[in-house]
Amino acid sequence: MKGLKRSCYCGDVRREHVGEKITLMGWVNRRRDHGGVIFIDLRDRFGLVQVVFSPEVSEEMFEIADELRKEFVIAIKGEVIARPEGMVNEDLATGAIEIYAEELHILDRAQTPPIQVEDDINSSEEMRLKYRYLDLRRKPMQDNIILRHKVKQAVRNYLDNKDFLDIETPMLTKSTPEGARDFLVPSRVNKGQFFALPQSPQLFKQLLMVSGLERYYQIVRCFRDEDLRADRQPEFTQIDIEMSFMSQEEIMDLIEGMIQEVFKIAGFEAPTEFPHMSYHEAMDRFGSDRPDIRFGLELIDVSDAVKDAEFKVFSGTIAKGGQVKGINVKGGVDFSRKDIDELTDFAGIYGAKGLAWMKIKEDGVQSPIAKFLAENELNSMLDAMGAETGDLLLFVADTPKVVAASLGNLRLKIGKDLGLIDQDEFNFVWITDFPLLEWDEEAKRYVALHHPFTMPKEEDIDLLDKDNAGKVLSQAYDLVLNGIEIGGGSIRINNSKLQSKIFNLLNMDEEEIEEKFGFLLEAFQYGAPPHGGIAFGLDRLVMLLGGLETIRDVIPFPKTQRATCLLTEAPSMVAEAQLEELGIEVEEQIEID
RNA sequence: GGGGAUGUGGUGGAGUUGGUUACCACGCCGGCCUGUCACGCCGGAGGUCGCGAGUUCGAGUCUCGUCAUCCUCGCCA
Secondary structure (H helix, E strand, O other), rough: OOOOOOEEEOHHHHHHHHEEEEEEEEEEEEEEEEEEEEEEEEEOEEEEEEEEEOOHHHHHHHHHHHHOOOOOEEEEEEEEEEEOOOOOOOOOOOEEEEEEEEEEEEEOOOOOOOOOOOOOOOOOOHHHHOOOOHHHHOOOHHHHHHHHHHHHHHHHHHHHOOOEEEEOOOOEEOOOOOOOOOOHHHOOOOOOOOOEHHHOOHHHHHHHHHHHOOEEEEEEEEEOOOOOOOOOEEEEEEEEEEOOOOOOHHHHHHHHHHHHHHHHOOOOOOOOOOOOEEEHHHHHHOOOOOOOOOOOOEEOHHHHHHOOOOHHHHHHHHOOOOEEEEEEEEEEHHHOOOHHHHHHHHHHOOOOOOOOOEEEOEEEEEEEOOHHOOOOHHHHHHHHHHHOOOEEEEEEEOOOOHHHHHHHHHHHHHHHHHOOOOOOOOOEEHHHHHHHHHHOOOOOEEEEEEEOOEOOOHHHHHHOOOOHHHHEEEEEEEEEEEOOEEEEEEOOOOHHHHHHHHHOOOOOHHHHHHHHHHHHHHHHOOOOOOEEEEEEEEEOOOOOOOOOOOOOHHOOOOOOOOOOOOOOOEEOOOHHHHHHOOOOOOOOOOOOO
């Protein structure tokens, strides 16, 4: 660095430094060449400052400055000068001063960057990912990274103050059934055997409770080999927490305190409202277990009103155990036929076979289905829906699952399209009282809704048999922010008999239980404390705090939707010798014409 | 595995019913300019229109296939 020592950051120079000789290092953000004088905006992580090159200060440096281009890395030494009156830049934190450069050293030259380093995105995400190191020079991206850091720091401070220990758990671990597809890692020492990367440190944190560590946390990478989405990456970061001797309510209280701390440190007002809602109520009113309750447009059940209707689409569906529900789009009477067709197609994505509609006009109800409904049926529908002149009512008749998915998502779409959502609001809700198990029609067995280590509600434990298991509720809780699940947890089973019973209900035989979870059941035989915990999706939390649309913007080096890294071009082929060492053969792709 | 959107100089976009020299902005290069800060002015370079077939006298434009990126259903305890 040419023997120079950086004396301060570009963004930190202020009026009080006037008269001082300082040394700055950074990147050339912009060059303005006025012939007789050259201005450089010098950038480092902390901001921008204007550097002036004038032949009156140094003829030699002025000539070198002529060579400077965008993204050159330079060091300059010079005096801080107060800008003359009228030349102060109010938009810049350092706008009251400028540096008259007496020394200039080019530390590294730069080719013209393929994407421009500017605040406003001027390139496709594909380009940004390929040149991520340049994309990350942009201030909005650096802000995201800094926000992420602050959130992690707030979590650490809060939990540290509450006697939690940061404890690491293995990344090379055991593949388990249930849950997401595992990423596998072949074992060279034990050919033909595989480690799995953790989907979460679930079992280890429970074992740490058995070990008596009492309060554990870890900000930890987790891996799930499933298809990607805007808010799903194959590797993501979890704030993982577990504690002993705490009830569900105590855990939720503690977590609310953590969220408040995170918001404060991230520069937001601490949220105060953390309402609770049962899973059943969430599904009923919003068609989702992660309801966005920033707006209304709730789902209303009209099954009772139409169960005997001549209209078979309604009555027939109810007879088969289905339901008919609707949403009331206030003032939606102006929706065109084309608009409604589009909504119908949208509902179809989620399995709805159709979308019935009614427009409430001055002169009565306009609807293609009105003629199939008796007057009293129509009236009780309108009554249930709270219909008024100017409203558009939309109905779906199907299984409860399809009704919830289609109307729930339709509600979100219309809420967004109509601008019913306050974008600046942070709205939390705890979802509780989840069913412990869900019947999987395809697999013909129960599957765990949360995970198989979740403690049933104490009063429901007697119901744990093949016939009634679907009715059992669990001591599980999800924290939902603005319609996105940011955390989920539960009180865990700490008793090997009960745990075995759950495994049995999940259709695991004794042999499989022993092979997959023998170590856990054994651990529970040596004095396991009551315990529970929660895990937060750090990426999603930071995304929401940053007002962003995708977690890729808060992950320095994310994968594309096809799970590749455009920067490193991973994954890639490996040398034959590497495979041989692992005892792995790759099947040739057979091409068929 | 399914549905949808997009792909045009370095970057982002426009390109009409298929029609002859593919346009704009930013960036880049050169010149001028001592107060700009998205500097300005003048000039210039830069294109296998993602790739491959097909239709046509003629394809950036139409058809089919394919690849890539994004959104999404399934999937994600």
